[in-house]
Amino acid sequence: MISDKQLVEQVLNGDVSAFKTLVHQHERLVFSIVSKLVVEPKEEIEDLCQEVFLKIHQKLKSFKFQSKLSTWIATIAHNAALNHVKRNKSFHSELEETVLENPDTETPESILIMSTEAEFVRSQIDRLPPKHKIALTLFHLNELRIDEVSTVMNISEGAVKVLLFRARKQLKDRLAAYKTARKNSHENN
């Protein structure tokens, strides 16, 4: 496997297949960031991810390896998604924001419909505020270090740690409530 430096050099020399490799290596990272911030149809998310990679292609000359290539790409994806959300502050995104901030809108019945704990946790991850989701995605899914997450999100390392702690605690508390509700429901039946 070739190094990031070699790959970047090949792309800068006009090698299309090298750029294809670069996209392939980082597409999951970009999609995971964009889909956490942009609440739109799948096609819109795909278009935005394509825009991100075209921007990366244009800006690659200015990348001087002061950070990991993945951190640099994640920063561009995060900024592009944030700008997109700011530009298209539509009814849907506002509605989504309201739902995200108010998990109490769930009814006990809707909670108990979830068949497994795993399914419930996944649904709750989607309902977290965007900042929490991004921090969790970068740290847990993409395995970025705290300092790298702080670079991508443009916040202090302390703020990242607080975001991660609160998000995980929220998920844990909701899971505890779900377990209690299920237990009570079984006892009543």
Add this chain to the structure above:
Amino acid sequence: MKTISEEEVQALLDAYYLGGETVSPNQESEDWDLYATVYKELAKDNTQVPSTFANRVAVEAFYQEERKKVLTNRLLSIAFIAVLIVLGFLCLRLFGFAIAVQVTELLKTPFTVPIVLLVLVGFVLETMLSKKVLKPETSVGAP
């Protein structure tokens, strides 16, 4: 086993899931199992990427680069023409219309076409001769 705080549980699970360290579950902490489930789900990747995405983006980047080259060439051509116009304007300002009249008069004469042809033939001959003269020189030292 001692009871541990939530911060400690999270730190231990961070070390276990991300640092690759081995930790034994602390049964005294009520939160341990709950956090373990949360961490397990957080590590699962549900991101969906179309299989042709990388290919599509690479092709689009190639066309974008080509369009950029074409645009640069057009801009350079426009800049060149602009420079010629400015130079022409400067000539007129410096030498007045006399030079323009002289050039027009020269073009009107019946000798214009033969002169231009002569210059062209001279240019072509000069190029060919210079190549012929260069050939023996470049072959010096050849086996």
